[in-house]
Amino acid sequence: xxxxxxxxxxxxxxxxxxxxxxxxxxxxxxxxxxxxxxxxxxxxxxxxxxxxxxxxxxxxxxxxxxxxxxxxxxxxxxxxxxxxxxxxxxxxxxxxxxxxxxxxxxxxxxxxxxxxxxxxxxxxxxxxxxxxxxxxxxxxxxxxxxxxxxxxxxxxxxxxxxxxxxxxxxxxxxxxxxxxxxxxxxxxxxxxxxxxxxxxxxxxxxxxxxxxxxxxxxxxxxxxxxxxxxxxxxxxxxxxxxxxxxxxxxxxxxxxxxxxxxxxxxxxxxxxxxxxxxxxxxxxxxxxxxxxxxxxxxxxxxxxxxxxxxxxxxxxxxxxxxxxxxxxxxxxxxxxxxxxxxxxxxxxxxxxxxxxxxxxxxxxxxxxxxxxxxxxxxxxxxxxxxxxxxxxxxxxxxxxxxxxxxxxxxxxxxxxxxxxxxxxxxxxxxxxxxxxxxxxxxxxxxxxxxxxxxxxxxxxxxxxxxxxxxxxxxxxxxxxxxxxxxxxxxxxxxxxxxxxxxxxxxxxxxxxxxxxxxxxxxxxxxxxxxxxxxxxxxxxxxxxxxxxxxxxxxxxxxxxxxxxxxx
Ligand code: HEM
Numbered sequence: 274x275x276x277x278x279x280x281x282x283x284x285x286x287x288x289x290x291x292x293x294x295x296x297x298x299x300x301x302x303x304x305x306x307x308x309x310x311x312x313x314x315x316x317x318x319x320x321x322x323x324x325x326x327x328x329x330x331x332x333x334x335x336x337x338x339x340x341x342x343x344x345x346x347x348x349x350x351x352x353x354x355x356x357x358x359x360x361x362x363x364x365x366x367x368x369x370x371x372x373x374x375x376x377x378x379x380x381x382x383x384x385x386x387x388x389x390x391x392x393x394x395x396x397x398x399x400x401x402x403x404x405x406x407x408x409x410x411x412x413x414x415x416x417x418x419x420x421x422x423x424x425x426x427x428x429x430x431x432x433x434x435x436x437x438x439x440x441x442x443x444x445x446x447x448x449x450x451x452x453x454x455x456x457x458x459x460x461x462x463x464x465x466x467x468x469x470x471x472x473x474x475x476x477x478x479x480x481x482x483x484x485x486x487x488x489x490x491x492x493x494x495x496x497x498x499x500x501x502x503x504x505x506x507x508x509x510x511x512x513x514x515x516x517x518x519x520x521x522x523x524x525x526x527x528x529x530x531x532x533x534x535x536x537x538x539x540x541x542x543x544x545x546x547x548x549x550x551x552x553x554x555x556x557x558x559x560x561x562x563x564x565x566x567x568x569x570x571x572x573x574x575x576x577x578x579x580x581x582x583x584x585x586x587x588x589x590x591x592x593x594x595x596x597x598x599x600x601x602x603x604x605x606x607x608x609x610x611x612x613x614x615x616x617x618x619x620x621x622x623x624x625x626x627x628x629x630x631x632x633x634x635x636x637x638x639x640x641x642x643x644x645x646x647x648x649x650x651x652x653x654x655x656x657x658x659x660x661x662x663x664x665x666x667x668x669x670x671x672x673x674x675x676x677x678x679x680x681x682x683x684x685x686x687x688x689x690x691x692x693x694x695x696x697x698x699x700x701x702x703x704x705x706x707x708x709x710x711x712x713x714x715x716x717x718x719x720x721x722x723x724x725x726x727x728x729x730x731x732x733x734x735x736x737x738x739x740x741x742x743x744x745x746x747x748x749x750x751x752x753x754x755x756x757x758x759x760x761x762x763x764x765x766x767x768x769x770x771x772x773x774x775x776x777x778x779x780x781x782x783x784x785x786x787x788x789x790x791x792x793x794x795x796x797x798x799x800x801x802x803x804x805x806x807x808x809x810x811x812x813x814x815x816x817x818x819x820x821x822x823x824x825x826x827x828x829x830x831x832x833x834x835x836x837x838x839x840x
Pocket of ligand 1: 462463464475478610638639640642643644646647650706707708711712713774775776777780781782783784785786788789
């Protein structure tokens with residue numbers, strides 16, 4: 274008799290035990306499994322191993338029950354179901370009890386559901402897709418340190434920003450970033466959680482945003498902005514309202530097509546969204562909600578057809594990379610961001626994306642990270658200029674003084690010198706940051722001390738960007754739009770010391786900040802030079818103000834605006 278048949282017989286005799294004993298044993302095994310295995314590993318990383326283990330264990334159990342002659346098929350299936358259910362019940366019970374009463378974060382206040390499961394956050398994020406408002410409510414109820422997940426703490430304190438995000442921070446990217454893959458050779462710079470991999474790759478990105486590179490982008494951004502101005506002129510006469518949200522998106526995507534890939538998306542020319550981009554937009558909400566359970570998103574991404582909406586976008590980026598690789602000329606100075614990444618890849622530089630797959634992921638980040646953010650910021654600038662006409666008039670005075678003959682005298686050098694433009698952009702990003710809730714980090718093993726509160730190690734943490742940037746403890750007239758707080762009223766309003774990090778800070782901060790500012794300065798200066806802006810008839814701006822969706826980057830409602838040519 275072979276060893277395997279002996280063990281099969283052994284298992285059969287165990288399984289023949291009365292049902293109650295089997296169920297109790299399975300539940301006990303579930304509790305044991307939680308404490309000995311699940312608590313000691315990062316489940317997000319090993320999710321596929323666990324899935325494979327559970328599927329093979331369940332089918333193995335079913336097979337063994339079926340092989341016991343004294344059981345009918347129905348009895349075997351019923352027993353398998355009961356034992357498996359008991360096992361999972363044991364795990365769930367053990368997880369729940371542990372998270373509520375024994376977890377290192379048990380003393381932090383927060384909603385009961387959030388302490389038990391991440392699916393609580395999914396439910397909150399699903400409701401209106403405005404998780405940032407839910408966080409604000411929790412902050413009101415529970416204070417500055419809120420347990421927003423079984424092992425997540427949301428911190429609404431200025432002092433937490435350098436500790437969590439700053440250049441000296443020891444916090445790393447949290448499990449939120451494993452939604453694509455836990456393998457850094459398969460994901461973009463934004464999603465890699467490996468500190469060294471990130472640091473190496475970041476150099477290639479930074480070259481694409483250096484001053485010399487930016488200078489090559491400037492005239493091309495200007496030409497896209499002029500196309501935007503031309504389109505707006507058609508809304509000025511005969512007068513008809515235009516949707517600032519949609520047109521800002523067209524502008525921003527065309528700019529990123531141009532300086533990101535050296536390609537024209539043609540959104541401004543056609544007045545329609547490029548088909549590849551539409552697929553991305555249609556799925557932002559689902560992503561925003563499910564990214565709260567990264568392992569689930571990771572699994573869904575592997576189901577054939579689940580990412581069908583992205584296929585167009587993925588294929589577009591892949592085709593562009595392939596065609597660039599074919600035409601690659603090592604002598605030519607790179608003319609766009611993707612070419613900088615390709616250069617590192619072709620030259621096998623240490624800063625190169627570590628695989629073809631990660632290069633493709635990086636190319637998609639160029640569009641996603643670069644376009645949505647700039648677009649929502651520009652739409653928000655337009656909203657504030659309509660709501661606060663004095664700000665627009667003041668800006669126009671500065672522009673007219675610097676360029677008395679208008680458009681003909683426009684240069685980026687002159688525009689850059691008008692600091693009020695930057696004050697407007699900064700104040701817009703304070704009240705309406707493109708990432709409302711913020712980046713998620715994990716504390717080092719020794720934990721971090723934030724003021725009076727010790728946050729234990731291996732805890733996911735975040736500071737909600739919009740909430741802290743509108744906190745009355747740090748900002749006077751916190752909800753008022755006052756660009757001067759970044760200019761002549763800086764000292765009086767104590768802006769210097771107030772928390773402000775719309776581009777994040779430290780190692781993982783936005784490499785595209787200067788490009789974004791360049792685009793926004795050019796677009797804002799030209800629009801203000803050329804047009805007066807007002808809400809269109811019937812538009813109050815309230816839906817735009819209140820209706821932003823938290824889809825990691827923000828998704829904005831339409832904003833109907835009437836432009837009139839300035840004399
Ligand atoms: C107003 C415009 C923009 C805002 C407010 C913004 C904001 C941010 C923020 C807050 C992060 C950190 C995200 C995190 O912690 O997970 C980030 C990362 C990033 N942004 Fe931007 N961004 C803007 C424009 C751009 C542009 C134009 C690009 C150009 C492609 C860009 C490329 C990136 C990349 C590649 C990352 C990931 C960086 C890394 O992980 O090292 N962003 N951005």
